[in-house]
Amino acid sequence: MDASRQLHRLVTGYQVSQAVHVAASLGLSDLLADGPKTAAELAEATGADPGSLTRLMRALVTVGLYVSDGERFANTELGDAFRIDAPRSVAGWARAVGRQHHWQAYASLEHSIRTGENAFEAVHGEPVWAYFAKHPDEQTIFAAAMTDLSRAVADAVVEAYDFGRFGTVVDVGGGRGMLLAAVLSGYPSVNGVLFDQSDVVAGAHELLSAAGVAQRCRVVGGSFFDAVPEGGDAYLLKSVIHDWPDAESVEILRTCRRSMPGHGRLLLVEQLLDESPDPVRTAFSDLTMLVMAGGQERTTDEYRSLLATAGFDLTSTAATGSDVFILEAALAPGRNP
Numbered sequence: 378m379d380a381s382r383q384l385h386r387l388v389t390g391y392q393v394s395q396a397v398h399v400a401a402s403l404g405l406s407d408l409l410a411d412g413p414k415t416a417a418e419l420a421e422a423t424g425a426d427p428g429s430l431t432r433l434m435r436a437l438v439t440v441g442l443y444v445s446d447g448e449r450f451a452n453t454e455l456g457d458a459f460r461i462d463a464p465r466s467v468a469g470w471a472r473a474v475g476r477q478h479h480w481q482a483y484a485s486l487e488h489s490i491r492t493g494e495n496a497f498e499a500v501h502g503e504p505v506w507a508y509f510a511k512h513p514d515e516q517t518i519f520a521a522a523m524t525d526l527s528r529a530v531a532d533a534v535v536e537a538y539d540f541g542r543f544g545t546v547v548d549v550g551g552g553r554g555m556l557l558a559a560v561l562s563g564y565p566s567v568n569g570v571l572f573d574q575s576d577v578v579a580g581a582h583e584l585l586s587a588a589g590v591a592q593r594c595r596v597v598g599g600s601f602f603d604a605v606p607e608g609g610d611a612y613l614l615k616s617v618i619h620d621w622p623d624a625e626s627v628e629i630l631r632t633c634r635r636s637m638p639g640h641g642r643l644l645l646v647e648q649l650l651d652e653s654p655d656p657v658r659t660a661f662s663d664l665t666m667l668v669m670a671g672g673q674e675r676t677t678d679e680y681r682s683l684l685a686t687a688g689f690d691l692t693s694t695a696a697t698g699s700d701v702f703i704l705e706a707a708l709a710p711g712r713n714p
């Protein structure tokens with residue numbers, strides 16, 4: 378492909394994202410799970426305009442999501458993996474990133490690059506977490522997307538690290554509890570505490586019950602800028618610190634430190650810029666953090682120094698074989714919270 382064509386693809390990549398978002402939003406891969414369908418059948422099932430849906434399907438065929446025999450459309454391997462119930466599905470994430478609030482913030486990427494400011498806040502007038510608190514439907518879509526992303530890596534995280542040495546694991550900013558449920562399922566002797574904002578953990582019971590771990594898991598609502606539950610042997614934070622700039626990250630880590638016993642361990646589950654098995658994903662996730670939350674992806678050294686500022690020593694880094702790593706930290710000797 379010549380440079381001009383390649384550049385054209387890069388320039389119009391946003392159109393592909395939006396088309397894929399609509400596919401997820403309408404559940405097209407789910408509708409095709411039990412066999413090929415015509416665009417008219419898909420339009421009827423989704424209530425969409427038949428002509429426009431035909432044009433969408435034609436576009437999605439060109440990027441490999443579906444195939445067509447000229448009359449009916451079917452899932453490709455990629456399209457099948459895009460079902461909402463497929464293992465490691467990113468359909469929930471596609472639904473979330475296509476929402477207007479996300480899209481509008483990303484449209485102001487240039488603002489973030491020119492000023493260093495969080496575009497979401499510039500566009501919507503408040504941080505993303507405050508926005509979600511006022512828009513419960515969007516909160517639910519985001520929480521479901523995070524649950525999907527966590528489900529995709531949960532087994533790898535549980536296998537890569539021995540959680541069995543802990544009596545109680547506190548999942549700080551644990552969303553609806555997907556990762557904690559996997560930890561508790563993998564280690565029957567461990568108890569859990571799921572901690573997140575009250576309106577988020579309010580929706581956690583169904584998932585914890587379905588995983589059969591609700592009896593071993595306490596659910597606590599609150600803010601990690603105030604206090605986190607006491608008494609954990611490990612404090613797990615997955616995809617939390619990358620949401621925040623350094624100053625707020627240190628505050629969150631210090632809040633955890635105040636609740637931790639001397640033998641406690643802090644476990645950060647994050648992508649690493651210097652080790653990523655998928656550098657494109659991590660580099661763009663870094664931009665997403667800038668635009669959406671004012672946070673950033675970091676290198677191992679950047680995490681080490683952030684942890685040191687908050688009074689922790691980085692003790693080990695475990696690869697999981699997925700996109701995330703487990704950074705284990707212990708309280709630095711001789712430091713007061």
Ligand SMILES: C[S@@+](CC[C@H](N)C(=O)[O-])C[C@H]1O[C@@H](n2cnc3c(N)ncnc32)[C@H](O)[C@@H]1O
Pocket residue numbers: 506523524526527549550551552553555572573574577599600601602614615616617620
């Ligand atoms: C990117 S999500 C990660 C969720 C989960 N750990 C996962 O990986 O699936 C960040 C989480 O931080 C939570 N959060 C944001 N501000 C918070 C606060 N002040 N106190 C507690 N949790 C907060 C959000 O509600 C959200 O669930």
